[in-house]
Amino acid sequence: MKLHLRLTKKLSERWLCPFPILNKVSTHAYQLKLPSQWKSIHPVFHISPLKPVKTSKIPNRHQDPPPPIIIEEEGEWEVSQILDSKLKRAKLWYLVEYKGSSKDSERSTWEPTENLKN
Secondary structure (H helix, E strand, O other): OOOOOOOOHHHOOOOOOOOOEEEEEEOOEEEEOOOHHHOOOOOEEEOOOOOOOOOOOOOOOOOOOOOOOOOOOOOOOOEEEEEEEEEEOOEEEEEEEEOOOOOOOOOEEEEEHHHOOO
């Protein structure tokens, strides 16, 4: 599978493999077994970024597993107040101001209902 882990393609690994095939979803898509660290990546891929693994003719040679992808999840913010609301494409959105936001940053953002837990 081809995946770019760096900002520049030039320094990235060309191919990450092997990943076992779990299921053939369609004629042009496969579901792969990805490492647990990659839980945010959808496991179904089109055949274009995939290629079969070629075994090495050199004995006892193997490829190291790919490095883990570290995904920094956003923390939760406490809402200071809801300033406004609107309907956008049949969804309710709120203009939310967060506690502890500095005056230099954007103090309020439009958020859909599902982004607001409490």
